[in-house]
Amino acid sequence: MSREELFGAAAAVARDIAGARAVAVRATASAGTVAATLGGLLAGVPVVPVPPDSGPVERAHILGDSGAELLLEPDPAGAPGWSTDDLALPVVPVDPARRADPAYTRTAPEPAPDSAALILYTSGTTGAPKGVLLSAAALAADLDALADAWAWTPDDVLVHGLPLFHVHGLVLGVLGALRTGSRVVHTGRPTPQAYAKAGGSLYFGVPTVWSRIADDPASARALSGARLLVSGSAPLPVPVFDRLAALTGQAPAERYGMTETLITVSARADGPKQAGWVGTPLAGIATRLVGEDGSAVPHDGESVGELQVSGPTLFDGYLNRPDATAESMTPDGWFRTGDVAAVAADGRHRIVGRASTDLIKTGGYRVGAGEVESALLAHPGVREAAVVGRPHDDLGQEIVAYVVAEGVSGTELTDFVARSLSVHKRPRRVLLRDELPRNAMGKVQKKQLADD
Incomplete structure (x- = not known):
């Protein structure tokens, strides 16, 4: 899509949602999601992206907590696995081929820079996901700073x-x-x-x-x-x-x-x-x-x-x-x-x-889990590693490593770490696993690791 086409599609969305308190969008990887998000920004209506694979409990929490008054749907076929009866709010289809006069974006009131542009929900590792309020001013400041750091230009x-x-x-x-x-x-x-x-x-x-x-x-x-x-x-x-x-x-x-x-x-x-x-x-x-x-x-x-x-x-x-x-x-x-x-x-x-999971206090030392994980990953047989602190009667916490590896034993890996780091940073236990639990962004979910 050209910029003009995209802004035309976004202007159509902006007209549909003008005056809403907030709108949710089923955020698929699609042009419709981009048009829906941009439409919210143009209309000055906070946009709440909802993971398309979210379960009914997570979805209900996000939609209810955010106060979204509409759900923007970018897929013409609808939302597989989503029951519209359970959504409790109107569903508005988004057609990226639809156009409104881009001049609308120049005549509509300019949203206040400090007003909420996006409401993004955290992963909820310590309870129900929390809605994070991000203003247009914060987004602009960050993107401009990144453009400077990465020499990001229109030619990219x-x-x-x-x-x-x-x-x-x-x-x-x-x-x-x-x-x-x-x-x-x-x-x-x-x-x-x-x-x-x-x-x-x-x-x-x-x-x-x-x-x-x-x-x-x-x-x-x-x-x-x-x-x-x-x-x-x-x-x-x-x-x-x-x-x-x-x-x-x-x-x-x-x-x-x-x-x-x-x-x-x-x-x-x-x-x-x-x-x-x-x-x-x-x-x-x-x-x-x-x-x-x-x-x-x-x-x-x-x-x-x-x-x-x-x-x-x-x-x-x-x-x-x-x-x-x-x-x-x-x-x-x-x-x-x-x-x-x-x-x-x-x-x-x-x-x-x-701090809650990766700062390990063992035998009077403070050890960062990331340093031990890097040492383990330096071994050619190790593909993945996650290090945590587990309660220990003598040390306070002991260093335990969960590792996906081939052709190497836990004892060998403990000795390998001890050769590259201080001895007190070596894992006391190495538990071999077929895989490590990760979220959608690739982060290891350490709280899901079961100790044994």
Whole structure:
């Protein structure tokens, strides 16, 4: 679709939903979803993307909690598995071939920059998903900062195959292209072959996507003409980073962010890219490390603390959850990410993991699970690894590793880690698994790992 065609389709949606308090969209990977989302932005109506594969309980919570008054349906065949009787709100079909006069977008009232543009729901790992309120101003600030960091211009062709109900696929992968004026090609599914055929200059992917591409040398080499490969949503394993760099001729750029903060830290297109590090803060973003006692943690590249963030990309709170909003902020206005990180003297950030699951206190030491996972993944027989702390009578917590591997025993892997890291960082137990549970963005769901 041309930009003019897209805005014509979006204007038609905007006319349909004008005045609504909020609208939900069944966010399939389709032109209809893009037109629906853009239509909401043009009309100044908050858009609530709903995962197309969401179950009835999750779906009912999102639709009810968000206050959506309409459900925009981008698929002419309707929603497989979705009962319209259970939705309790009108369904409005979205036809991307339908047009309204694009002049409507110039005569309609300009939405207030601080009004909610999107309501994105968190994964709900600690309870029911929470609605994150993101303003147009926050989206614009983040996309402009990323355009600067990644040298993103209208001459680029962005390629990705990510879901359109998360920050990565929808905000960066669609709104980012619209903001910069670049073309975007959505591959439907993020397969190595689809990425290889797309002929882009800029590629987005999550670690699972990049791992599969790295395992397909022909597809990986086809990306050698791209100027930037970006990985996010979860840590990129060092072996995958190295294989991509060798096959494509360039190291991938990693970045870090959350739904509540958008993207705040990233490697730059013109800067160094180092495995295990996610770059430096974007323009306008400030970060700090705080210890458990509230003291500042030194930026020496080794000391770890909770990462806190401040800047114009922060959310405006959790919908209908003032208690959770207040809990997420410090008294002086910084967002508590809940992630543990280390920061080098030159400002480069390394994310260790979640404070709740990835900071392990064992025998008086504080160990980041991510460091141990990276050490395990350096073994040629290991494909996946997830490290957690389990209660231990003597140590407080013991380091337990869940590993997908071939041709290697747990004892051998424990010894392997002890040769590359301090002995106290070695796993006390290594449990071999056929696979690790992951969510739609490729993040390991550590709370689903059963200890035995």
